[in-house]
Amino acid sequence: MLIVEDEYVIANDLRLLLLEAGYEVLGIADSVAEARLLLARQRPDIVLLDIFLKGSETGLDLAALLEEAGVPFIYISANDSPSVLDAVKATQPSGYIVKPFREKDVLTALEIGRYRHAHGVEVQLRKEKSLQIALTETLAQARPWPDKLLQAAGLLQEAISFDLMAVRYEHGSESFTYRYYRTGFDEYQALDQEAFLRLINLPAAHLPQLRELDQKFYDFPRCYGHEAYAALCRQHPLLQGIAKSLRMAAALVMPVVVGPQHRFMLTFFSRQPDAYRARHLALLDRLEQPVALTLERVLAFEEVARLSERLRQENSYLQDEVKTTANFEEIIGSSPALLRVFNQVSQVAPTDSTVLILGESGTGKELVARAIHNRSGRRAQLLVKLNCAALPATLIESELFGHEKGAFTGAHDRRIGKFELARGGTIFLDEIGELPLELQAKLLRVLQEKEIERLGSNTPIKTDVRVLVATNRELEKEVSAGRFRMDLYFRLAVFPLTLPPLRERLADIPALATYFAQKAARNIGRPFRGLAPEALAELQAYAWPGNIRELENIIEQSVIVGDGQRPLVLGRSLASALFQPAPPPAQAAGSGPRPAQPPKDLLDVKQLQLETEREYILGVLVKTNGRVRGSGGAAELLNLKPTTLEYRMEKLGIRKSITAAGPEA
Numbered sequence: 001m002l003i004v005e006d007e008y009v010i011a012n013d014l015r016l017l018l019l020e021a022g023y024e025v026l027g028i029a030d031s032v033a034e035a036r037l038l039l040a041r042q043r044p045d046i047v048l049l050d051i052f053l054k055g056s057e058t059g060l061d062l063a064a065l066l067e068e069a070g071v072p073f074i075y076i077s078a079n080d081s082p083s084v085l086d087a088v089k090a091t092q093p094s095g096y097i098v099k100p101f102r103e104k105d106v107l108t109a110l111e112i113g114r115y116r117h118a119h120g121v122e123v124q125l126r127k128e129k130s131l132q133i134a135l136t137e138t139l140a141q142a143r144p145w146p147d148k149l150l151q152a153a154g155l156l157q158e159a160i161s162f163d164l165m166a167v168r169y170e171h172g173s174e175s176f177t178y179r180y181y182r183t184g185f186d187e188y189q190a191l192d193q194e195a196f197l198r199l200i201n202l203p204a205a206h207l208p209q210l211r212e213l214d215q216k217f218y219d220f221p222r223c224y225g226h227e228a229y230a231a232l233c234r235q236h237p238l239l240q241g242i243a244k245s246l247r248m249a250a251a252l253v254m255p256v257v258v259g260p261q262h263r264f265m266l267t268f269f270s271r272q273p274d275a276y277r278a279r280h281l282a283l284l285d286r287l288e289q290p291v292a293l294t295l296e297r298v299l300a301f302e303e304v305a306r307l308s309e310r311l312r313q314e315n316s317y318l319q320d321e322v323k324t325t326a327n328f329e330e331i332i333g334s335s336p337a338l339l340r341v342f343n344q345v346s347q348v349a350p351t352d353s354t355v356l357i358l359g360e361s362g363t364g365k366e367l368v369a370r371a372i373h374n375r376s377g378r379r380a381q382l383l384v385k386l387n388c389a390a391l392p393a394t395l396i397e398s399e400l401f402g403h404e405k406g407a408f409t410g411a412h413d414r415r416i417g418k419f420e421l422a423r424g425g426t427i428f429l430d431e432i433g434e435l436p437l438e439l440q441a442k443l444l445r446v447l448q449e450k451e452i453e454r455l456g457s458n459t460p461i462k463t464d465v466r467v468l469v470a471t472n473r474e475l476e477k478e479v480s481a482g483r484f485r486m487d488l489y490f491r492l493a494v495f496p497l498t499l500p501p502l503r504e505r506l507a508d509i510p511a512l513a514t515y516f517a518q519k520a521a522r523n524i525g526r527p528f529r530g531l532a533p534e535a536l537a538e539l540q541a542y543a544w545p546g547n548i549r550e551l552e553n554i555i556e557q558s559v560i561v562g563d564g565q566r567p568l569v570l571g572r573s574l575a576s577a578l579f580q581p582a583p584p585p586a587q588a589a590g591s592g593p594r595p596a597q598p599p600k601d602l603l604d605v606k607q608l609q610l611e612t613e614r615e616y617i618l619g620v621l622v623k624t625n626g627r628v629r630g631s632g633g634a635a636e637l638l639n640l641k642p643t644t645l646e647y648r649m650e651k652l653g654i655r656k657s658i659t660a661a662g663p664e665a
């Protein structure tokens with residue numbers, strides 16, 4: 001027994017009474033400080049505890065310490081004011097004896113207290129064991145994480161009551177947070193980041209702040225109530241927002257480390273300021289090891305499944321690649337127009353910039369995409385291609401982002417998408433101009449957040465992929481016609497690179513034709529004796545609407561129909577080719593084919609594009625009250641660097657001098 005009582009006479013009475021009843025008294029303390037010293041020396045089986053003691057600390061302070069150490073205690077006090085009694089109850093004592101007491105009262109209270117404690121511990125242990133089993137069984141199920149975590153939250157509710165619970169998962173640079181908001185006795189609303197911001201009445205622009213909060217908040221196990229919770233809220237404005245709008249008053253934070261690479265962080269919020277105490281942390285601490293072991297097994301299993309799926313996909317993708325890309329080894333040509341492109345390729349390749357490759361069909365856009373990938377730090381990883389014009393919208397989405405089993409009719413298995421396949425490498429989206437509008441919005445989100453979600457799942461997956469896109473459409477025209485999102489256009493057009501049509505690089509025709517002829521001759525095992533001068537003249541006089549692909553086809557056909565014994569002549573006349581040559585431009589008469597001047601209606605289109613862009617930007621500026629930079633500014637809304645937006649504004653004649661009514665046009 002330890003007696004903590006500051007009135008010597010009462011303490012001594014108690015000591016004698018206890019000794020007589022056969023108890024051993026290990027000491028009397030008249031203050032919390034002295035009790036601490038005695039407790040450090042020897043652990044009592046039970047403590048008799050007065051509330052008001054010598055010194056600044058009270059019996060309630062000591063109770064918290066005893067509770068943490070699992071030592072039962074009985075209050076002995078003359079104080080029966082309701083506020084003190086409430087505080088007393090919250091400390092979960094094993095009994096309460098009112099002064100002045102009779103010998104009988106003390107001995108009975110002690111007997112009951114000891115029994116209750118021992119019995120309580122046993123019940124507690126049994127409950128804890130079944131909670132542990134239920135939790136590990138739930139987490140081991142082969143179900144999506146949000147569902148499993150929701151069920152686990154429900155199981156924890158009984159032991160650690162909460163009004164809001166957050167689970168954050170971190171694995172390297174990958175992380176996600178789920179929140180479960182209690183809406184009824186056993187009802188929860190699962191909230192992703194956006195839904196959570198909506199719940200606390202904040203716009204999606206606060207997402208970065210929420211992420212930052214998630215990262216800051218959880219570092220070591222701790223309970224926060226009353227002043228500690230208020231102090232915590234002062235550290236982060238969003239936490240203050242949560243406290244206010246959801247009336248939260250306490251929090252408990254608990255990290256769960258799983259193996260060397262994974263971390264789960266749990267946060268419980270409650271509207272009761274006294275909700276969380278050391279015993280809750282102690283419970284979570286005891287549950288941590290079995291739960292972490294289960295999680296480690298489940299995650300390792302998932303990782304193996306993921307890797308084998310990736311290998312399977314990579315394998316089938318590479319088999320396709322071998323068939324389709326064996327001819328992408330060299331880029332032939334040394335005309336100034338092509339050398340300019342080479343320069344740009346060498347500039348941009350080592351960066352992680354998105355590149356927009358423009359040019360007519362057959363000018364070598366895919367070849368340039370491959371060259372950029374091969375000259376980048378990502379060359380050891382895959383370059384994954386997807387032609388946006390080749391598939392219907394629904395299929396493109398699952399091709400890009402993958403899908404979970406059962407995400408749509410026909411999704412019999414889980415499948416990873418091209419973005420996941422290209423992890424660490426490059427994705428090349430050809431014919432981006434054909435991407436349906438709804439997918440443009442999704443692609444934009446992926447580019448901004450650097451995260452994807454498989455169809456049928458709302459678990460974001462971090463992506464580390466460089467994006468290259470190509471189109472033979474005039475994207476600006478598509479923007480002004482409303483078929484291509486302007487914000488996506490700006491995001492993609494970070495580094496536009498235009499491939500010249502073949503008619504603008506006639507000097508490259510001999511080398512290209514020779515290269516294609518040699519290749520075709522080698523393939524069919526026939527000698528190649530050079531190009532006949534008349535064939536070359538014909539090739540150089542043609543306008544090449546199908547560009548290099550057309551040239552390659554014509555040469556290949558000529559090699560097949562030729563006998564290989566004489567210099568190569570063309571297998572068919574170019575005038576009778578599928579396309580007619582472009583009309584020679586008036587001012588270039590006599591100097592061979594030249595690029596035609598843009599016709600008048602194209603100039604009008606250009607003007608229209610500029611006007612549309614100007615109107616669009618002005619509209620956004622009006623919304624932001626003319627603010628370009630900073631949070632909520634036009635640059636942020638348009639997903640542009642402020643400097644880029646300012647440059648565009650200058651080009652479009654939008655002045656930065658802002659009146660109260662908005663920007664001046």
Ligand SMILES: Nc1ncnc2c1ncn2[C@@H]1O[C@H](COP(=O)(O)OP(=O)(O)OP(=O)(O)O)[C@@H](O)[C@H]1O
Pocket residue numbers: 327328330331332333359360361362363364365366367368430470471472512548549552
């Ligand atoms: N400079 C070059 N040297 C050698 N071959 C080239 C060159 N440019 C293009 N080719 C060849 O021309 C064909 C068409 O090139 P590619 O597919 O890259 O064009 P593209 O612009 O992507 O066409 P599309 O817009 O139709 O997708 C390919 O077979 C490619 O190997």
